[in-house]
Amino acid sequence: MPSQPSKPEDIDTKSIISMQELDPSPVTDTPDVESGDYFPSNEPLPQHETGFLIPKLGLRGHRWDTWLTGFQKYSTYPPTAFFILHLANTSLIPLVTRSVPASEPYLLLTRPVYQAPGIEHLVLTLPILGHVASGIALRNIRAARRAKLYGAETRAQRDKLSWWPRMSLQARSGYVVAPLIGLHVLVNRATPVMVEGGSSGVGLGYVAHGFARSPIFWNVFYVIFVAASVWHFVGGWATWMGWRVTTVRKERGSQKGSLEGYLGYTESPSQKKRQRKMWWIVNGIAAVGASLWLAGALGVIGRGGEGVGWEAKGWNDMYSQVPVIGDWL
Structure with a gap:
C-alpha cells in the first residue's frame, strides 16, 4: 500500500528548531550560512557596460542588515559615556x-554636560531609540530570510523560525531595560517638566525623597533596573569584542539533526573551556558592577x-502627578 505524502505541517519539528540556532549576530565567528557565504559562489563577476569585470568588493556592506548592525553597535557609544558618568554621580561619589x-554638588557639576539643550537627545534619546529600532528591524529581516531559506510554508512553521522564541539572553535583557528606562525618564525628567517647567530641582534628594515615600516600589524597581541595565551593557560590549556569552542557549540533545553538525561547527574541549572562562569573566564583571x-x-x-519645607512639598506634587502610577508613589 503506497504511503501517504507528508503534509507541510508534518515537517520534523526538531529540524526546524535546530535550524534556528543559525540566527546571525552582530559578531560572528562563522560564515553567514543564510546569506550563502559558507558555500563558494559559482556566479560570474558582474560586468560593466564596457565589458570589464567588476569584483564584488564590499558587496555585503551594502545589505540592510549590515548597515543596521553597524548602527546598532555604534549607537551604544554615547549612552556608554553617559552610563559611566551616571555611575559616578549616583553610586561612586x-x-x-x-x-x-x-x-x-557633584551631580550639579556634571549635569550641564549631558542636559544641555540638544546634547541630551543627541547623547541619549536618539541613540537609544535607534538602538532598539535597529534591533527590531534586524530580527524581522532575519526572520523573513530564515523562513524563505528553509521553505516555511505554514504559519506554524514560520512561528518556529520567528525572532522571539529563540531570542538571545542579551536581546531579552535589552527589551526588559527599555520600558524601565522609560519609567525612569518619566519620573525624573518628563514629570518635572510637565509640573514645574523644568528639572532643575530634581537631584539625588528628589530620588531619596521618592524612596522614603514608596520604599518597597523603588527598591524593587532599582534592583531590577540596575541589574538588567548593567548586565545588558557589559554583555553587549563583550559581544562587540567577540566574547559571545549571552547568545541563544542550545537545547539539550539537539545536536542530532542540527545543521551546525552537518557543517562541521562543533566545539572542541578547549573551545568549551574558553567559553566557560569568558562566561565567568563577563558575568562576574556585570555582577560586581551591579552590586x-x-x-x-x-x-x-x-x-x-x-526632604523638608517647600522643597519636599514640590517633590510631593511631582510624584503624585506622575502619569498612570502617581497614586502608587
Whole structure:
C-alpha cells in the first residue's frame, strides 16, 4: 500500500528548531550560512557596460542588515559615556561621601554636560531609540530570510523560525531595560517638566525623597533596573569584542539533526573551556558592577530620607502627578 505524502505541517519539528540556532549576530565567528557565504559562489563577476569585470568588493556592506548592525553597535557609544558618568554621580561619589547633600554638588557639576539643550537627545534619546529600532528591524529581516531559506510554508512553521522564541539572553535583557528606562525618564525628567517647567530641582534628594515615600516600589524597581541595565551593557560590549556569552542557549540533545553538525561547527574541549572562562569573566564583571551601583544607590541615596519645607512639598506634587502610577508613589 503506497504511503501517504507528508503534509507541510508534518515537517520534523526538531529540524526546524535546530535550524534556528543559525540566527546571525552582530559578531560572528562563522560564515553567514543564510546569506550563502559558507558555500563558494559559482556566479560570474558582474560586468560593466564596457565589458570589464567588476569584483564584488564590499558587496555585503551594502545589505540592510549590515548597515543596521553597524548602527546598532555604534549607537551604544554615547549612552556608554553617559552610563559611566551616571555611575559616578549616583553610586561612586555617594559611597565616598556617605551623604546625599554632600554628593549633590557633584551631580550639579556634571549635569550641564549631558542636559544641555540638544546634547541630551543627541547623547541619549536618539541613540537609544535607534538602538532598539535597529534591533527590531534586524530580527524581522532575519526572520523573513530564515523562513524563505528553509521553505516555511505554514504559519506554524514560520512561528518556529520567528525572532522571539529563540531570542538571545542579551536581546531579552535589552527589551526588559527599555520600558524601565522609560519609567525612569518619566519620573525624573518628563514629570518635572510637565509640573514645574523644568528639572532643575530634581537631584539625588528628589530620588531619596521618592524612596522614603514608596520604599518597597523603588527598591524593587532599582534592583531590577540596575541589574538588567548593567548586565545588558557589559554583555553587549563583550559581544562587540567577540566574547559571545549571552547568545541563544542550545537545547539539550539537539545536536542530532542540527545543521551546525552537518557543517562541521562543533566545539572542541578547549573551545568549551574558553567559553566557560569568558562566561565567568563577563558575568562576574556585570555582577560586581551591579552590586557596586546598588550599594551607592540603595545604601546611601535610598536611605537619605524625605526632604523638608517647600522643597519636599514640590517633590510631593511631582510624584503624585506622575502619569498612570502617581497614586502608587
